[in-house]
Amino acid sequence: MSFDEAFKSVLISSNVKLSLKLNHLVIKKDESETKLFLKDINLIILESHQINLNSALLNALVKHKIILLTCDESHQINGIFTPFLGHFLSAKIAKEQMAVSVQRKAILWQKIIKNKIKNQAYVLKFSKHQKQSEELLEFSKRVLLGDSKNVEANAAALYFKTLFGKNFYREELCFVNSALNYGYAVIRACIIRSVCISGLLTWQGIKHDNIYNNFNLCDDLIEVFRPWVDLCVLALLKNKQDDNEFITKENKRMLIENLQSKVKIDGKIYPLNRAINHYTQNFKNALLDNQELMLVEFDD
Numbered sequence: 001m002s003f004d005e006a007f008k009s010v011l012i013s014s015n016v017k018l019s020l021k022l023n024h025l026v027i028k029k030d031e032s033e034t035k036l037f038l039k040d041i042n043l044i045i046l047e048s049h050q051i052n053l054n055s056a057l058l059n060a061l062v063k064h065k066i067i068l069l070t071c072d073e074s075h076q077i078n079g080i081f082t083p084f085l086g087h088f089l090s091a092k093i094a095k096e097q098m099a100v101s102v103q104r105k106a107i108l109w110q111k112i113i114k115n116k117i118k119n120q121a122y123v124l125k126f127s128k129h130q131k132q133s134e135e136l137l138e139f140s141k142r143v144l145l146g147d148s149k150n151v152e153a154n155a156a157a158l159y160f161k162t163l164f165g166k167n168f169y170r171e172e173l174c175f176v177n178s179a180l181n182y183g184y185a186v187i188r189a190c191i192i193r194s195v196c197i198s199g200l201l202t203w204q205g206i207k208h209d210n211i212y213n214n215f216n217l218c219d220d221l222i223e224v225f226r227p228w229v230d231l232c233v234l235a236l237l238k239n240k241q242d243d244n245e246f247i248t249k250e251n252k253r254m255l256i257e258n259l260q261s262k263v264k265i266d267g268k269i270y271p272l273n274r275a276i277n278h279y280t281q282n283f284k285n286a287l288l289d290n291q292e293l294m295l296v297e298f299d300d
Contacts, residue, residue: 183229
């Protein structure tokens, strides 16, 4: 089984002991015990601060390329543990990546932003905002090399206010932003894992260039996948019964299960977590070998 086939996502929110036994993750609480085959696990989220685990388990998680996420006091994802030596030609790939021209990066960023805005347009169309959806499609046609005119920001302003209300803004402490941040963090973790395995440098972005960010490239690649989180959060918002600004355990479960949403790449349908792996490999070929960067689309 390859890393691409791992499918289980595990959220642990109570006081348990985690250990390794015969290639299984063992979750023990009091007298009860659960075993999960490591090759089936895609990611683990540790929400409780009273979880115990040992270095033998951490080593096994690295070997099986399993993502481990930690959470802060407010239960938002704040850290990631993932293998960083994932490809036997990492040094060769890194040198080729460092040598990629500015023009090639600008071309790929243009394609990524066009793709992102088209996916945002789909979300608006799906949520019955036909007029604004068509406006976003027009925005996508105006994206230049490197998005030099910053069309992405203008599209985002229209998109979020249409989707979540005219008074919505991304920095606000509210249910929508809590859910978006959680969902994006889950997707970002999967991208980090996939980029590490590809041999590409996680910090060497084609657009993002923050010297304090170890995952600039991952923050480039996540853009085309964000609308899947947005659509999931919209569904959570519609079913919300109270005014609580915090997301519930059930909300988190839905945001994690969003990794099984359908994604179309080159005419083929994949669950989101596998689509990330295919897209990362395709991006690597587009970056280093000038191959065509494929579109990431919703399955109509």
